[in-house]
Amino acid sequence: MARTRSKNRLLLFLIATAVVLLFIYLLYGFEGGLLSYLRSHVTHRAQPETIISVLKLILLAALAYLIVRALRALLFNLIFRLKRGYEAPTLARNIFSIAAFTIFFLLIFSELFPQVNLGALFTTSAIFGVILGLALQDTLGNFFAGISLHADRPFQVGDVISVGQQRLTGVVEGITWRAVKIRTFQNHIVLLSNSSVAKEAIEVCPRTNLNARLVYFNTLYTDSPAKAIHIVREAVREADNVSQKITPIVRIRNLGESGIEYEIKYWLEDYARYNDTDALVRQRVWYAFRRAGLTFNFPTRTVELERKSRTAITESDQGPLIERLSAVDIFAPLSAEETVTLAKTSVRHVFAPGEVVIRAGDAGSSMFVVHNGRVQVQVNENGRARPVAVLNEGDFFGEMALFTGEPRTANVVALEETEVLEIGHVAMKGLFETNPDLVEALSHIIAERRQGLADRPDGGPVQDDESAGIIASIRRFFRLS
Numbered sequence: 486m487a488r489t490r491s492k493n494r495l496l497l498f499l500i501a502t503a504v505v506l507l508f509i510y511l512l513y514g515f516e517g518g519l520l521s522y523l524r525s526h527v528t529h530r531a532q533p534e535t536i537i538s539v540l541k542l543i544l545l546a547a548l549a550y551l552i553v554r555a556l557r558a559l560l561f562n563l564i565f566r567l568k569r570g571y572e573a574p575t576l577a578r579n580i581f582s583i584a585a586f587t588i589f590f591l592l593i594f595s596e597l598f599p600q601v602n603l604g605a606l607f608t609t610s611a612i613f614g615v616i617l618g619l620a621l622q623d624t625l626g627n628f629f630a631g632i633s634l635h636a637d638r639p640f641q642v643g644d645v646i647s648v649g650q651q652r653l654t655g656v657v658e659g660i661t662w663r664a665v666k667i668r669t670f671q672n673h674i675v676l677l678s679n680s681s682v683a684k685e686a687i688e689v690c691p692r693t694n695l696n697a698r699l700v701y702f703n704t705l706y707t708d709s710p711a712k713a714i715h716i717v718r719e720a721v722r723e724a725d726n727v728s729q730k731i732t733p734i735v736r737i738r739n740l741g742e743s744g745i746e747y748e749i750k751y752w753l754e755d756y757a758r759y760n761d762t763d764a765l766v767r768q769r770v771w772y773a774f775r776r777a778g779l780t781f782n783f784p785t786r787t788v789e790l791e792r793k794s795r796t797a798i799t800e801s802d803q804g805p806l807i808e809r810l811s812a813v814d815i816f817a818p819l820s821a822e823e824t825v826t827l828a829k830t831s832v833r834h835v836f837a838p839g840e841v842v843i844r845a846g847d848a849g850s851s852m853f854v855v856h857n858g859r860v861q862v863q864v865n866e867n868g869r870a871r872p873v874a875v876l877n878e879g880d881f882f883g884e885m886a887l888f889t890g891e892p893r894t895a896n897v898v899a900l901e902e903t904e905v906l907e908i909g910h911v912a913m914k915g916l917f918e919t920n921p922d923l924v925e926a927l928s929h930i931i932a933e934r935r936q937g938l939a940d941r942p943d944g945g946p947v948q949d950d951e952s953a954g955i956i957a958s959i960r961r962f963f964r965l966s
């Protein structure tokens with residue numbers, strides 16, 4: 486699109502240059518003829534020579550204009566962008582064009598009208614200059630403020646700025662003769678006159694800088710600060726647009742009336758998206774609180790909410806969980822009583838879209854069943870995540886580390902808000918002892934998933950000795966006879 490536009494512009498420029506050159510050629514070539522024609526036909530007071538000179542002035546000025554355009558494109562588009570790596574400001578381009586054109590024009594004028602004394606013309610127009618100056622006071626003020634903004638370069642296009650006491654905030658879209666143009670976070674365009682910007686205090690958050698934000702939260706006095714700080718820091722550090730270069734800081738800012746008040750300081754990749762990122766950080770805090778059994782300090786709700794948000798499963802919750810667990814194929818052989826016990830000992834966790842449930846390489850002593858939502862299994866390859874599988878409601882994961890004692894083999898990431906049931910080592914050990922077939926069923930699944938991880942999903946049927954090896958390691962790890 487931009488390419489076609491610049492092609493069209495170039496074509497237009499070439500056509501205009503050709504036309505102007507043709508007229509200049511014709512005017513100079515047929516000057517004598519035109520002069521005698523004018524002498525015989527023009528009865529007006531104007532001298533035919535003056536008419537010719539004015540025509541020449543117009544055509545040469547047009548040519549000068551085209552030359553200035555070409556020079557400007559060469560200087561700013563090619564040299565400036567290539568050397569400096571960013572676009573030259575509009576104001577600088579315009580100043581260049583006007584200065585170059587004025588010089589060309591004055592040279593042409595003095596060549597065509599040597600009898601006119603330009604110096605005198607300028608000096609005698611002092612009164613006119615004063616009148617003009619007064620009339621243009623604001624415009625000139627903006628113009629010079631614009632020049633000083635360009636010289637100082639306190640901010641650039643793409644930076645976020647907050648101006649004045651009103652703290653008018655937005656992303657800088659351009660700096661022109663008259664004004665700084667910003668796009669606010671409500672997607673409105675605001676024009677701030679250069680002179681007012683030059684007078685006001687400006688907070689600049691450069692695009693290339695790692696800018697920080699503060700987000701606040703609080704907990705009950707009964708919640709351990711060390712735990713809250715750790716949980717929140719881990720939940721926030723991997724959120725989208727939170728810089729990986731600096732670990733977020735979580736610290737207590739006040740011991741308030743009804744709870745401990747904290748602040749999270751985090752750094753953003755793209756500061757212009759801070760509203761969304763603040764919101765995501767708060768969302769992550771909520772989910773992390775929910776999983777860790779921490780509670781925000783809303784006094785009247787505190788006690789009840791804590792009980793409810795605790796991950797232990799209450800009587801009324803059990804029905805759907807028993808249903809969910811009995812639908813998981815590996816648990817099919819369990820008796821009704823065993824499924825109920827399993828449901829009672831499982832722990833519910835909820836994850837936000839994009840949150841990591843399991844991280845490859847971590848140690849793990851539990852497995853998970855997807856109760857609601859969906860997760861994606863990913864392996865890290867050359868620093869990029871390769872999706873291996875998507876697991877839906879009723880599927881399980883995390884069994885490899887749980888049953889073999891090896892580190893987690895893959896990342897498992899929530900694709901949407903996902904609730905999982907966590908089943909621990911102890912609960913599984915009891916089941917293995919009463920259901921020896923369970924070990925075999927699991928060994929097959931683990932062997933198949935290992936093939937998927939090695940990127941050979943159709944690597945043929947699982948070999949018996951592969952399964953046998955897994956069975957042996959499960960037995961060893963769980964100390965089964």
Ligand code: CMP
Pocket residue numbers: 843849862873874881882883884885886887892893894895896897933934935936937938
């Ligand atoms: P674990 O190694 O404990 O942690 C990562 C989990 O991802 C792993 O257990 C499996 O449950 C799951 N996983 C690994 N590979 C696959 C696969 N190919 N298909 C489905 N799930 C898998």
